[in-house]
């Protein structure tokens with residue numbers, strides 16, 4: 001199992017969520033973050049205004065998926081989150097050793 | 113060392129925290145998240161009302177523990193978080209390579 | 225690639241951010257958390273007042289870096305976050321399998 005963390009523009013959350021559901025992702029969590037990437041010190045357009053890029057609001061979408069779902073999920077996120085303007089975001093993938101669905105006690109990919 | 117991430121119902125936080133402390137967990141962090149699992153599009157009971165399950169508020173408890181604490185911690189969380197109703201949550205376990213306690217400079221399991 | 229998660233005192237965020245930038249870290253994300261460490265049940269000084277340590281506000285800084293940046297980043301965070309008082313925080317390091325820069329499609333360390 002893999003955890004996919006995608007830090008995206010907040011207004012893209014619904015599109016990314018739908019794209020993930022379209023490839024079969026059954027659950028996800030969203031956290032509000034603030035951050036910056038390579039333009040730190042330069043400006044980024046946010047809500048029509050030029051901002052100094054020092055901690056812009058982003059949302060982080062976290063979903064744990066089975067190994068065979070990783071590539072479709074990455075393609076779905078990338079396509080849905082892209083605006084071709086700076087600040088579109090980053091995706092990080094890491095390994096998950098175990099998953100448990102609390103209500104049923106199911107483990108592993110069955111728990112997702 | 114392992115990181116345990118438990119996404120639970122917010123009103124269960126105190127019980128989960130106490131259950132973890134009872135098995136010797138010495139530190140944890142809590143983040144507010146919103147999310148959904150398999151009932152997306154169906155309804156889940158939240159504060160007595162029927163909700164369309166499109167991002168319900170949850171809390172994520174994160175704790176890094178020594179390898180021998182993983183199983184007791186998972187049992188503690190599962191028992192404390194379960195209500196037997198949908199939406200009880202998910203637990204994910206992943207590997208942590210290094211830990212540092214900033215004040216003392218201790219590293220590894222000594223730092224937890 | 226490694227993910228560094230540093231849970232620090234909120235007023236130390238700017239110093240930690242600058243210390244990371246000084247060693248070449250190009251991006252990071254910040255999440256508000258609440259948590260406790262080993263003094264649970266004892267008191268910790270927060271904004272000049274004695275608090276019972278039951279979930280104090282902290283910030284979690286997350287940055288994904290190339291392997292050769294891990295040690296400088298850990299030293300930067302430790303030096304910048306330390307006050308030598310309890311509650312200075314914890315740093316956790318874990319492995320990241322893949323990174324994608326959404327706008328450009330770059331992958332791996334090139335994406336950071």
Ligand SMILES: Nc1ncnc2c1ncn2[C@@H]1O[C@H](COP(=O)(O)OP(=O)(O)OP(=O)(O)O)[C@@H](O)[C@H]1O
Nearest residue numbers: 035036037038086087088089251252253287288327
């Ligand atoms: N190395 C990193 N570690 C952790 N979070 C990061 C990292 N790089 C970027 N982020 C997060 O992703 C968000 C979006 O980054 P962003 O898309 O601006 O990256 P970028 O490399 O500057 O790409 P672009 O040139 O397209 O803007 C940041 O605000 C931050 O929250």
Ligand SMILES: Nc1ncnc2c1ncn2[C@@H]1O[C@H](COP(=O)(O)OP(=O)(O)OP(=O)(O)O)[C@@H](O)[C@H]1O
Nearest residue numbers: 027028029063064103147148149150198199200201
């Ligand atoms: N695959 C996943 N990846 C990341 N977060 C998830 C995933 N599945 C669930 N979550 C998070 O856990 C929360 C609780 O999930 P939930 O307990 O509803 O899972 P479920 O599979 O639908 O089980 P149940 O049938 O008992 O409701 C969600 O709101 C979401 O925040």
Ligand SMILES: Nc1ncnc2c1ncn2[C@@H]1O[C@H](COP(=O)(O)OP(=O)(O)OP(=O)(O)O)[C@@H](O)[C@H]1O
Nearest residue numbers: 139140141175176215259260261262310311312313
């Ligand atoms: N094992 C852990 N897992 C996850 N988060 C932790 C853990 N330990 C501490 N934290 C987080 O780090 C924050 C700061 O911890 P803290 O610095 O108080 O650790 P400590 O071991 O008590 O060290 P000190 O004695 O210097 O206070 C906590 O509020 C919590 O959010």
Ligand SMILES: [Mg+2]
Nearest residue numbers: 037038039087
């Ligand atoms: Mg950028």
Ligand SMILES: [Mg+2]
Nearest residue numbers: 149150151199
């Ligand atoms: Mg559910």
Ligand SMILES: [Mg+2]
Nearest residue numbers: 261262263311
């Ligand atoms: Mg402490």
